[in-house]
Amino acid sequence: MPPGAAPKVRVNVAPASTPAPAYRIEVRNDGNAPVVTTVRQELPPGTSATTVTGGGRATPPVGRTGPAEITWRLTLPARSTTTVHTALTAVPDRLLTAPACAFASNGEQPYDCATATWRQVADPVAKDESTPLWQRPGSALVAGAVLLPALAGTGWWMLRRRRGRAGQTAGGRTVPDATGGPAAQGTLYPRPAVPPPAYRRRRPPVWLVVGVAVAALVGTVGAAAWTATTRVAAIDTDAKPTSGAWTGQGHAGPLGTPLREAAFEFTVYRMACAGSTDHRRCQATVGVRNLTSRQQVWHGELQRAYLPDGKWVNADEPATRAANQGRDVFAEPVAADQRMLVxxxxxxxxxQPPSQVELRSGVFSAGVRVDVP
Structure with a gap:
């Protein structure tokens, strides 16, 4: 493929709606001539292929530890689409991302790459039954909202009832007549009014006031504690911030996951190493997209590969230029909304091969880190 030319081969990956992890890979040739291509799909760590169609085969990783990859050697007719399928062993409670790339006949120059993440379908009924009601998010708030008005209404009703009883006793008091007996009804002479006895206004009992206050305090503290616990549990403690991150927020993820930093969205689709232990050449297939509204520059010395012992190396710019058929991918700015695969x-x-790749758009960018199995 000549430098700067748009690839004629397109790749699309989609997860299948199956209980076990499965993917559909479509490879399209938009050109007017047949194309011979090598398609590779990276397998997530801890998985293996159970079904492969289209003549593909699982091969061990080249020059690195980690999972195998599935490789197809396809001849694509002009203006045609070839579809292959894969199925993997299931890994409970994990998102499985499996990127795929179509390479030129030499197996190194990428035409196009795509990625997809298979998600296990959760059973909402089982999840609801497995979580007790008092441990579900928002239960403390709902309980407090229902309990506090009920306690307040009960206290108010009891207080009114006590006052009503006191008023009935005072209003229904019988007044004796002059002979000491009860007054007769329909007397001809008005009887002097007897002032009702003075009663002190009853206050709510102490136990009621204290009970309502304690219930309100417990409900408020419980709701606050539950909310704080939920937020703390949602924090990803495994995320590793990049050093010297001044602009934007750093992100980390596995192969095939699009990760955004200050200006670019990076996606590492594949990492393969070859050569002797004294001089190993590790090539990463990287998708770069400028998400800003203006052109952006990036530099080879800011792109790093980290070894397991913590040491790192910059991108080998002469070797990168040779891998891109003489094109210097760092020489020209990346246009707004432009995507390139390099x-x-x-x-x-x-x-030891690299365990992480760090990519940045600028010296003050937070950058992204990609775990390489």
């Missing part, structure tokens, strides 16, 4: 080469020493 191989980045890192030259490392030692037997």
């Amino acid at each position: 191989p980045l080469v890192f030259t490392v020493q030692g037997a």
Whole structure:
């Protein structure tokens, strides 16, 4: 493929709606001539292929530890679409991202890449039954909203009832007549009014006031504690911030996951190493998209590969230029909303391959980190 030319091969990956992880990979040739391509799908760590169609086969990783990949050698007729399917072993409670790329006949220059994440379908009924009512989010707030008005209404009703009884006793008092007996009805002479005895206004009992106050305090503290616990539990403690992150927020993720930083969205689709332990050439297939409204520059010395011992190396710019068929991908700015797919080469020493790749759009950008299995 000549430098700067738009690829004629397009890749689309979609997860299947199946109980076990499965994917549909469509490879389309938009050109007017047949194309021979190598398609590779990276398998998530801890999985293996159970079904592969279209003549694909699972191969061990090249020059690295980790899961295998599925490889197809396809001949695409002009203006045609070829579809292959894969199914993987299930891993409970995990999102499985499996990117796929179509390469030129040499197996290194990417035509196009795509990614998809398979999600396990959760059973809402089982999830609802497995979580007790008092441990569900918002239960403390709902209980407090129902309990407090009920307690307040009960106290108000009891207080009114006591006052009503006191008023009935005072109003229904019989007044004796002059002979000491009860007054006769229909007397001809008006009897002097007897002033009702003075009663002190009753106050709510102490136990009622204290009970309502304690219930309100318990409900408020419980709701606050539950909300705080839920928010703390939602924090991803495994996220590793990048050093020197001044602009934007750093993100980390696995292969095939689009990760956004200050200006770019990076997606690492594949990492493969070859060569001796003294001079290993590790090539990452990276998608770069400018999400801003203006052109952005990026530099090879800001792109790093981290070894398991914490040491890191910058992108090997001469080797990266050779992998891109002589094109210097760092020489020209990336236009607004432009997406490009480039191989980045890192030259490392030692037997261990890189465990992480860090990518940045600028020196003050937070950047992204991608875990490489």
